[in-house]
Amino acid sequence: MYSPHSLFSRHPNTPKPNPSSLILPLFNQIQTQTPSPECHYNRATALATQLESCAGPSELAPIHAYVLRRHLLLAPFHWNALMRSYLRHARPLRALLLFAQMSSSGATPDSYSLPIALKAASQTFSLSSGRQLHTATVKLGLEFNEFCESGLISIYAKTGEFESALKMFDQNPQRKLGSWNAIIGGLAQGGRLAEAIDMFIKLRRASLVPDDVTMVSVASACGGLGDLNLAQQVHKCVLQAQNLGRLDVMVCNSLVDMYSKCGRTDLAYQVFRRVTPKNVATWTAMIMGLATHGKVGPALEFFKAMREEGVKPNHVTMVGVLCACAHGGRIEEGMRYLNGMAREWGVEPTVAHYGCVADMLGKVGRLAEARTVVENMPVAANAVVWGTLLGASEKHGDAEVGEWAAGKLLELEPWNDGVYVVLSNIYAGKGMWGEVERLRRLMRKRRVAKTPGYSLAAMSA
Template structure:
C-alpha cells in the first residue's frame, strides 16, 4: 500500500489520468490503497474521473471529501468539480458548487471564477456566465477567453466580437487560445470577412503565430460558408502539415454541400493520418448515401468490418436531482424505459399533427422509409428529452449533453417539442449548442 508514501500514490494517480478506462480503474485502486489520503489525493482522483467523462464518480468522491472531518477542500477541488459539471451539463450541481464558492469567499479567485464561467456556458446559461464574469474583480486572459468562447459556442458571435476589443482595451493581451475562440465564433456565425480580418491581425498586430487550430477554424469558416475550394486552397498553402481536425472540417462541409470529389480527397488524407478513426468512414458513408451511391456505402462498411472498426456508441446525458442519467440509442436498460417510450409515442402523434416530417436522410442505411423513421424515433437525445419532460416541473428548462453530433432530424424535432410543451431545451453536442 501507500500508507507510508502518500506523495507516491498521488503522483501515480496523476500519471493514470489520461489512461482511459483501464487507467481510471488502476487510479481508483491506487486511491483506495492510500490510507492517509490528503487533499491532493482527492483532487487527483476527481480530476481522473472528470478528464475521462465520469462525472457521477467525480461527484461521489467530492461528497466523500465533504463528509471527511480531517481533509478540507480548496479552490482546485472546486474547479475540478466544476469541470465535471461542465462536461456532463450538470447545472444543479454546478450551481451548488457556485454557492459553496460564495460561502468560502472565493469568487475573486481567478481560477475558480473562470471555471464558473466555463461551467455556466457549457450548461447553456451564457447570460448567467456573463453575470459571473462581470462580478469578477480580477480577470486574466483565461477569464476573458472563457467568456468569448462561451458566446461563440452559443452562436452569439456579435457579443464575442464585442467582448474581444474590450479585452484588448482593458490591457489584457490575447493569446493563442483567445484567437481560437474568436475565430471559432466567426466560423459558427459564418462571419468570414471578420474571421479573415482577425486571422490576418494575429501575427502582425499581436505577435501570435497562427497554428493548426487557427487554420482549422478558418477552413471550417470557409467550408461552412460554401467556399470549399478556397478552404482546400488554404490548406495547400499551410506552412505546417494539416492535421486530422482540418481535413475532417473540410470533409464535414463536403457532406453539407454534397461535394463527393473533395470528400474523397479529404478522406484519403484522413485515412493516412488516423486510419482507425471510424468517424471518418461513417461520414464518407453518409456522403455516398446522400448521393445514392449505395455500393460505395457498402464498400466503406466492408473496409470498416475488415479492419475491425466499430462506431463508438452515441449517448446523451441529463442531470436529475444530482444524478447524471445516460441514454443510448434504443435504450432498453433505463428503469423508466416503458414510460419513456409510451410518452415518446404521445409526443410523436403531436409532432405529426404539428406538421413534422421525419428527415430520413439522417439515417445512413439502404432500408425502407418506415424502418428509417423507427430508427430516428429512438435516438438517445430524444429519449433524454422525453425523460427530462416527464421528471421535471412544467416550465422548467431541460438540459441535455450528447457525446456525438446531434443529427438534423433531432434538431428539428426538439425545436418542435419545445413549442408543443412550452419548454426550453438546451442541447449541447460534440460541436456546439
C-alpha cells in the same frame, strides 16, 4: 483545384512507451508493504504523483478503493490528483463524487480542488452542481480566483444560464484572460454568436492578447455567422499570434472549419495545406466543408488520402463522408461505408450516420430501402431522421412512407404543425382528398393552428 496528395511528407509514428505500465508495480509494492507512520504521507504523495501522469481508466477504480481503505487521501493534493485522473480519462461524474467525498471527510478544498470540480460539473452539464460549487467558492473566499471564476462562467454558459454567466463575468473588473475565454466560448457554443464576437472586440479593446483558446471560439462563432469579412479579420489576428509562436493545429483546424462554413472551401484548403502535422480533426474539417457544399469528388478524394496517410476517421469524419455520398447519389459507396465503418475503423454507426443514409436513399426515391435501414438500425431514430424521410416522401409522392414517418415524428413533436402541412401536401399530390379532409379534422381536434395548403385547381381537375 483541391488535391490532397503531395502536400506533405509522411511522418512515421514512433511508438512511445506507455507510462501507465509504471503505476501498477508501484501500486503493488505499496499494497504488499506495511508503511510506518513517518513514511505514510510520503507514500501517499508518491502514489498521487504517479496517478497524475500514469494511471489509465481501468486502473483508477482499484487504486481509488485502496487509497480510501488505507486512508492515503491525507491532503488536498492527494484528492486533487485522483480527481484530475478521473477527469483526464473522461470520468467527470466520478470526479464530482470524489469531491463530495472530500468535502464530507472534513478535508478543506483548496484553490486547485474547486477548479477541478467546476470542470467536472461543466463536462456533465450539471447546473445544480455548479450552483453548489459557486456557494463553496464564496465560503472559501475563492470566488475571484481566476480559475474558479472562469470555471463558474463556463458552467453557467454551458447550461444555458447566460445571465448568470455574464453577471459573474461583469462583477470582476480585474478579470483575467481565462474568464474572457470562458464567456466567449460559452456564448459561441450556446449559439449567441454575435455576442461572442462583441465580447472578443471588447477583449481587444481591453489591450489583452488572445490565445489559442480564444481564437478557436471566435473562429467557431464567425463560421456560424457565415461572415467572410469577419472571418478574414479573425484569420489576420491568428497570423499575428503566429508571429509570437502561439499558433497550433487546433487553431488551424478551426480556421479550416470557419472558411468552409463561410462557403469558401478554397480558402479553407489554403489553410489546410499549411497545417503540419494534420490530425483527424484537420482532415475532418476539410471533408465536412467540401461535403456540405456539394463538392462530392474532392471530399471523397480527401477521405482516401486521409486513410493513405494512416489517419483513422472518427464518427464526425464518417458523417461528412456519408453526407458527400448523399449529395452525389453514390448509393453503393455510401452503403459500403456504413456497413464497414465499425469493422474497418472502429466507428460504430450512430443516428447521425443512419440519418445521412436515409437522406441518401430518399434523395433518389429509394424510400422503401430507406425505411428498411431506419427500421433495422440499432439506435432510436430522432426527429431529424423522421423529418428527412417525410421530406423525401413529399418530393417523390410516397404516401405510405410519408404517413409512417409523419406518425413517428408527431410522437416526438406533437406540436409540430409543419408535419401536418407536408403530409397534407403528399395526400393532395396523390389526389387523396378524403385523407386531406381527415387530416384537417384531426388538426382541429388536436387544436393545431396552421391549415394545410393545397391547390383548388388540383381538386377540381
